[in-house]
Amino acid sequence: MLFAAAVVAACSTNGSGSAGAFRLIEFLESGKDNIPRNRTLTFRFSSSVAPAQDLFERLKIQNVQTGDDPNFARAVGSYVVDGERVTFIPALPNAEDRSDAGFKADGNYVVFLKGGPDGLSSSGGDRVAVPQEFLFDTNEFFEDPLPTDPPRVLGLLVRDVTTNATTDLARLDPRPSEQGLLDNAELISNGYVIDPGAGGPPNFGTAWEFELLISEPIDPATVTPDNIEMFEIFADAT
Numbered sequence: 001m002l003f004a005a006a007v008v009a010a011c012s013t014n015g016s017g018s019a020g021a022f023r024l025i026e027f028l029e030s031g032k033d034n035i036p037r038n039r040t041l042t043f044r045f046s047s048s049v050a051p052a053q054d055l056f057e058r059l060k061i062q063n064v065q066t067g068d069d070p071n072f073a074r075a076v077g078s079y080v081v082d083g084e085r086v087t088f089i090p091a092l093p094n095a096e097d098r099s100d101a102g103f104k105a106d107g108n109y110v111v112f113l114k115g116g117p118d119g120l121s122s123s124g125g126d127r128v129a130v131p132q133e134f135l136f137d138t139n140e141f142f143e144d145p146l147p148t149d150p151p152r153v154l155g156l157l158v159r160d161v162t163t164n165a166t167t168d169l170a171r172l173d174p175r176p177s178e179q180g181l182l183d184n185a186e187l188i189s190n191g192y193v194i195d196p197g198a199g200g201p202p203n204f205g206t207a208w209e210f211e212l213l214i215s216e217p218i219d220p221a222t223v224t225p226d227n228i229e230m231f232e233i234f235a236d237a238t
Contacts, residue, residue: 022046022126024113025084030134036143037103041088041111048083048123055079058120060112061088063104075109077102098142105140144215155213166211 026044029035043059061075077090090102103109114120115131142154157166212228 022122022124022128024128024132027111027134029136030111031136033137034139035103035136036141037098037101037105037138038090038092038142038145039103040090043086043088045084045086045120045122047126049081049086050121050123050125051081053121055081055086055120058114058118059086059088060114062110062112063107064110065104065108071104071107073104075102076100101142103138105138107138109136109138110134111136147216151218152215153212154215155211157211157213159209159211161209 023046024043025046027041029039029041041061056074056079059079063071063073063075065071075088075090077088080087080089091100093099093101098105111134113128113132113134115128117127119128119131121127144152146152159166210230
């Protein structure tokens with residue numbers, strides 16, 4: 001992948017400081033592939049960045065996906081200015097298919113750093129002299145935001161092996177020793193009724209597969225009936 005250099009040569013600016021003093025020093029994700037969709041992006045500049053400016057326009061992050069399914073949406077999230085550092089925090093998804101995440105899955109993104117008279121400015125009034133562009137690609141995954149914590153459940157899917165269709169049955173991020181509950185009444189009321197495949201009642205011919213998604217790689221030797229259990233709870237009246 002082609003990408004721009006992260007440091008610009010000194011040239012004149014329209015600010016009050018010395019010529020070319022304000023510039024981007026570092027953007028580590030420049031030119032990288034397979035960036036997780038919840039990865040925060042950090043830009044380090046040569047001096048403090050003025051917080052009261054339109055960062056969505058002067059440090060714009062936009063998908064430039066082309067082909068059969070073009071997508072030119074801007075990344076959704078928030079900018080945090082801390083001295084010479086600007087951090088972009090992508091929005092986390094709420095939709096079941098995660099389509100509302102700040103970064104699109106398998107997206108091709110360009111960072112447009114605006115320069116010139118209306119370019120990104122420092123607290124001292126200098127502006128980035130020359131505009132720059134930086135490329136990075138996203139994948140479809142989300143990295144574990146708490147790598148030092150124990151593994152956590154990120155999702156619970158049921159798959160119909162006859163069609164390969166899946167339905168997400170997960171509850172909100174159960175922690176170790178907590179239960180992920182599947183309630184028949186709630187599933188039915190929300191339309192999550194799954195055809196178990198060929199055969200029909202009472203002798204369904206195809207079993208469902210349940211897939212438990214974990215926040216990090218698991219040692220297969222630790223996956224035992226003592227660590228991961230599925231059992232049925234009946235109400236008193238049932």
